[in-house]
Amino acid sequence: MPLSPVQPHQTKVGWIGTGVMGLPMCRHILAKGYLVTVFNRTKEKALPLVEKGARWADSPMEVAKGSDVVFTMVGFPEDVRQVYFGPSGILKGVRAGMILVDMTTTPPSLAQEIHKAAAELGAYALDAPVSGGDVGAREARLSIMVGGDRDAFEVVRPLLEAMGKSIVYQGGPGAGQHTKLTNQIVIAGTMIGVCEALLYAYKAGLDLATVLESIRGGAAQCWTLDNLAPRILKGNFDPGFFVDHFVKDMGIALEEARRMKLSLPGLSLVHQLYVALQAQGHGQKGTHALILALEHLSAIRRDQ
């Protein structure tokens, strides 16, 4: 079935998953005038969209039946599997020519599995995970990393552009997920570097704000130092990005790396420290809470 361009007021867009990320992302699509149908495990969280004109459906299957393009933005790989392959899953409602876009961060192998299942039904699948956090989602400034059918990517590009500022096609099925994992590996490094550095400066008796003034302008500069170090100094560990989700992402990356016979000692260490952080009860804090696990190691109690 040939692909046709998307058009506001005509194209029917399904959206599954209306959490911290999914809700504002779907709102942008709705604001552009597309005909949106939503589903979420907890219905209440989808109501702000229904109030703005989205139609509610009772299952992922029902969403698929009423849509031309379906987006999913849920939590964990198990959730993605359930939403696509479950008894009332999307694949039960797919028609030929439809485009399925999973924006959750999941294993590349799962993206490939969805792609294969969609293709067998004459449909197209993209993996399109994002970076930029809740702020990026609200401000439509996400980086969206896309893998899958290139033609289908070109068709949904206007929808992705409603949500992000950097939309890059990375290759076949799974390439978007691999790119997102690459992104997370860098962040694992910047996070431990920044957290260990702040603890060092604290123990050395330096004034942390004055230290940041010196080091932010040079080779140590990074997004984490600019955006999360000031929050750490304030003792604010509210999540931009949840520890629990980051542990999941690093676990996927390590598993993929192992499969590719690639040893990643740095990522492995950071992953373990985050597992400790979860064990200490901080799974629902932001990723910069890594400093709490490092403080715990050295029995440090900062004034907060």
Added chain:
Amino acid sequence: MPLSPVQPHQTKVGWIGTGVMGLPMCRHILAKGYLVTVFNRTKEKALPLVEKGARWADSPMEVAKGSDVVFTMVGFPEDVRQVYFGPSGILKGVRAGMILVDMTTTPPSLAQEIHKAAAELGAYALDAPVSGGDVGAREARLSIMVGGDRDAFEVVRPLLEAMGKSIVYQGGPGAGQHTKLTNQIVIAGTMIGVCEALLYAYKAGLDLATVLESIRGGAAQCWTLDNLAPRILKGNFDPGFFVDHFVKDMGIALEEARRMKLSLPGLSLVHQLYVALQAQGHGQKGTHALILALEHLSAIRRDQ
């Protein structure tokens, strides 16, 4: 002895150490019109400054005898010790009221030792290590992190401003060195994050330039990704900053942290990987050569 302001064409400035960093830094001082005396272990490397009007002296002691302010920018802590405390060292030529500024990255304890020895002679000492590499030195865009006598810092500020764009006083003797080590700890993290991420993307079969396009704009953004990842993609491992020097800096930071009872597992791992990199014969390459040690671990041979 009271401190008096520095003035071009009047203040006598001594400079010891004219390597990749020291040469361009001293050139800026000379260009401002100060009366410069230089010494370097290998005389030839100082000749470009002599040609521009600097006077040559035969030892650090002789430099000190002819100067009001003396800067040192040498390689390793042993060199700093020799230059200050050796038989023809600076301290043999110091007069009351002089200001000594060590810009080498060394242990904070050594900075404190120099400060104490200077004070006993009625002189002032600052530790003022820099970040920004050879490019920052040439373009007078260094970040300079200063510890020691605050009044002496205010006196030499115009000289530091000739070499850097971010000049920040961090506290008493050793505080500049502690700040520099904080900076290096962040870099250890960004470096392993970026190198492991690029290897992951390579093994996953992604196009590395396209991946950089996606991840540079988000939470993974860092100076290392912006400046060194493109060099890695070209197989260019020329030093901006030498592996050998970085191993020294990390070793100092780990020793200081141990003394302060601070466990830094991330820094320790990166340090060990760089020791492996040295063992593999890459000590004179740039710090981004860390990727070569990681490739070696997984027996990867990239096309270069």
